[in-house]
Amino acid sequence: MNRIKNAFLICLTILSFTSYGQYDKYFENKGLRIDYTHSGRVGIDYFTIENMKEIPFYAGSKKNLIDNTNNGAYLVSLYEKNSQNLIFSKGVSSLFNEWLSMEEAKRMCGNFEEVIIVPCPKKDMAIEIAFSKRDSLNNWKEVIRYDIDPNEIRPFETFIKKAKPSLPHVITLNNTGRTIDKRVDLVLVPVGYTIQDNEKMQRDLQAMAEFMISEEPFFSLKDLIEITAIERYSLESGIGGLKDSKVKNSDLGVQYNTFDSQRYLMTRNLWDLYDVVDMVACDAMILVCNSDTYGGGGIYNYYATCYMGNKSKEVIVHEFAHSFAGLADEYSDNDSEAGVTSIEVEPYEKNITTLVYFSKKWGDLLDTNTPIPTPAIKEYENKVGVFEGASYQSKGFYRPYQHCMMRDLTPFCPVCTRSIIDIVNRYCE
Numbered sequence: 001m002n003r004i005k006n007a008f009l010i011c012l013t014i015l016s017f018t019s020y021g022q023y024d025k026y027f028e029n030k031g032l033r034i035d036y037t038h039s040g041r042v043g044i045d046y047f048t049i050e051n052m053k054e055i056p057f058y059a060g061s062k063k064n065l066i067d068n069t070n071n072g073a074y075l076v077s078l079y080e081k082n083s084q085n086l087i088f089s090k091g092v093s094s095l096f097n098e099w100l101s102m103e104e105a106k107r108m109c110g111n112f113e114e115v116i117i118v119p120c121p122k123k124d125m126a127i128e129i130a131f132s133k134r135d136s137l138n139n140w141k142e143v144i145r146y147d148i149d150p151n152e153i154r155p156f157e158t159f160i161k162k163a164k165p166s167l168p169h170v171i172t173l174n175n176t177g178r179t180i181d182k183r184v185d186l187v188l189v190p191v192g193y194t195i196q197d198n199e200k201m202q203r204d205l206q207a208m209a210e211f212m213i214s215e216e217p218f219f220s221l222k223d224l225i226e227i228t229a230i231e232r233y234s235l236e237s238g239i240g241g242l243k244d245s246k247v248k249n250s251d252l253g254v255q256y257n258t259f260d261s262q263r264y265l266m267t268r269n270l271w272d273l274y275d276v277v278d279m280v281a282c283d284a285m286i287l288v289c290n291s292d293t294y295g296g297g298g299i300y301n302y303y304a305t306c307y308m309g310n311k312s313k314e315v316i317v318h319e320f321a322h323s324f325a326g327l328a329d330e331y332s333d334n335d336s337e338a339g340v341t342s343i344e345v346e347p348y349e350k351n352i353t354t355l356v357y358f359s360k361k362w363g364d365l366l367d368t369n370t371p372i373p374t375p376a377i378k379e380y381e382n383k384v385g386v387f388e389g390a391s392y393q394s395k396g397f398y399r400p401y402q403h404c405m406m407r408d409l410t411p412f413c414p415v416c417t418r419s420i421i422d423i424v425n426r427y428c429e
């Protein structure tokens with residue numbers, strides 16, 4: 001028995017050596033920021049690389065280089081050109097993807113800034129980058145592939161002297177004592193605070209960090225989540241986009257009323273935003289917005305936003321679960337069309353199902369005598385089931401629990417909890 005256990009341990013050790021070896025074989029110990037334009041309309045996507053530069057950190061896991069979560073609407077992959085080996089991939093979603101469900105996306109072209117941070121390839125490596133999207137069955141379909149030309153990567157040393165005369169001032173709000181490749185690096189970015197708002201900004205950043213580690217499962221995982229904040233100031237106080245707003249030039253382009261939904265607080269200025277965070281280790285970011293008008297937003301591996309008011313804690317935990325763990329909304333009513341998909345196809349999000357491939361979802365957490373679908377009655381309260389009504393639809397989409405943070409801002413259901421823990425662990429291995 002012990003011998004088997006030992007053999008298993010040796011096997012695991014070799015596996016992890018191999019994985020670290022993969023990182024060292026292909027990548028430098030720093031990050032590569034790739035700015036690209038994602039444009040097109042329904043059915044057509046163009047990905048155009050605009051700018052590549054070295055950054056000081058690649059904050060993700062050095063072991064889990066290949067994304068096997070199947071999260072996100074798009075997939076960015078790196079291949080070693082000669083062997084065609086897949087050496088890195090990451091699922092992402094974006095505002096472009098949500099814009100596609102607007103009526104105008106059927107007839108006009110949208111043009112959105114996007115950014116992906118990957119480990120920086122070694123200079124002598126021939127590397128290709130591929131952009132993929134989902135087909136009608138939610139499988140990956142490659143859209144385009146480019147060679148990464150090392151001559152087009154701006155070296156870190158050149159732009160730090162010219163474009164970045166001073167490093168951002170960073171405050172640590174939750175210190176894990178772990179190295180950056182073995183922790184989640186969550187960066188808070190204050191938006192719409194002037195120098196005169198400094199005291200409020202410090203209070204709000206502190207409060208936001210506490211919100212993030214007070215709700216389960218984040219509370220139990222707080223030794224794995226490093227939270228830092230960047231001290232920065234805006235020229236104008238507050239956030240624009242509201243009907244009676246006096247704010248003329250919203251800080252970093254963050255605005256209410258995105259896609260005509262008042263509470264939807266987002267920015268399209270991704271490149272400006274990454275100029276703020278790209279000098280620090282960053283796996284995920286939260287934009288802390290200086291406004292007491294209810295609002296927020298969160299897109300997978302993109303960013304999350306939140307206003308500062310009496311429901312901020314629930315709003316940010318909910319939005320962060322979208323942006324960090326790729327979880328879907330479990331509610332059935334909505335004032336926007338964003339995210340609506342066909343009931344003929346199994347959605348890729350872990351916490352909703354159309355029953356097309358329910359076996360891939362949370363069947364293992366279901367009691368054998370729980371009916372599918374499960375009636376939302378007292379007998380099945382606080383039990384994992386398959387309850388109709390989720391993803392903005394009252395029919396055809398099902399959720400795992402009667403109540404959840406992703407439905408009505410109550411504690412996370414067991415399925416969402418499991419998904420969040422899985423993602424945190426991926427970053428920390």
Ligand SMILES: [Zn+2]
Nearest residue numbers: 404406413416
């Ligand atoms: Zn849930």
